Amino acid sequence: MPLPSPKELHMEMPLYEVINLGAYASTDSYQVVFYSGTIDAFCLECEKEGVFRAVGGEGTEAAISAWDWNSMVTNANTIRHFSRQFICARDSEHRFRSYFRLDGDKLIKIGQYPSVADFQSPGLQKYKSVLGKDRHRELVRAVGLAAHGVGIGSFVYLRRVFESLIEDAHRGALTSISGFDDEEYQHSRVEEKILMLKVLLPPFLVENRAIYSILSVGVHSLTEEECLEHYGPMRVGIELILDQRLEQEKRQEKETEAKKAIAKIHQKVKE
Ligand SMILES: [Zn+2]
Incomplete structure (x- = not known):
């Protein structure tokens, strides 16, 4: 197994995986662990691709030289x-930030911030405001699990998020659609529910509602492969609903701003 690249080691490798440094020259592992160059990576705060520069360790931590490193990794104690x-x-x-423990010639990454899952789903960051912290975490978890080929686990999280978004639309329908038949809604299958809420949901979702009939199937009767297969359409459905909400939020903000501006003008005219 080749040594990981600096980006792999610091940003992408899962925690607690052990790297046996005895298999590599200490000068090579030093270059990776104490990499002093730049890494191209997504900046979660800028919300776009950026360049990260290595600036050493945290606080007053003593610098570890290549010489120190060599004696550290060759000493079992x-x-x-x-x-x-x-x-x-x-x-x-x-x-x-990344944190490590060196135990003899075994290197273990024991911490990382932002997390590996955050890095795997930078495109989802923008949904945090409309989704709320808990549901956003579930969505990120779903994406992270699917990235590791865990179909059923990922599907369960996606399903929770999807169903909660449909439920939001349902609550909206109770107040905004006159004559909404809630009795019928409660007894309907997922596909029919989506159709009943069509004015509140993205058209794509309504047109392709048959895909979501899988939500009526119990998780226990689905295979790992079936879950991974439905992962794509489920995720797209969720993102479309969230995109629609983000647009609505933006429009509302603009309207509020415009109203304020107009009120100001009226005020001036009166004076
Ligand atoms: Zn940044």
Whole structure:
């Protein structure tokens, strides 16, 4: 197994995986662990691709030289903890941190912020405001699990998010659609529910509602493969609903601003 790249080691590798440094020259592992160059990566705070520059460890932590490193990894009694930091080229407050434990020649990543899952789903960050913290975390978890080929687990999380969004639309329908037949809604299948809520949901979702009939099937009777197969359409459905809400939010903000401006003008005219 080749040594991971600096980006893989610091940003992408899952926590607690053990790297056996005895298999590599200490000068090579030093270059990766104490990488001093730049890494191209998505900045979650800028919300776009950026360049991160290595700035050493945290606080007053003593610098570890290549010489120290060599004696540390060749001494079975070594126990050392250290961290690395990378800062965004656009804003030095945007930092990426990774934490390690060296036990003899075994290197273990014991911490990372932002998390690996956050990095795998940068496109989802923009939905945090409309989704709320808990549901957003579930969506990120679903994407992370699917990225690791865990179909059923991912599907369960996606399903929770999807159903909660449909329920939001349902609550909206009770107050905004006159003569909405809630009795009928309660007894309907997912496809029919989507149709009943069609004025509140994205057209794509309504047109392709048959795909979502899988939601009526119990999770226990689905296979890992079936779940992974439905992952795409489920995720698209969720993102379309969220995109629609983001647009509505933006429009409302604009309207509020315009109303304020108009009120100001009226006020002036009166004076
Ligand atoms: Zn940034």
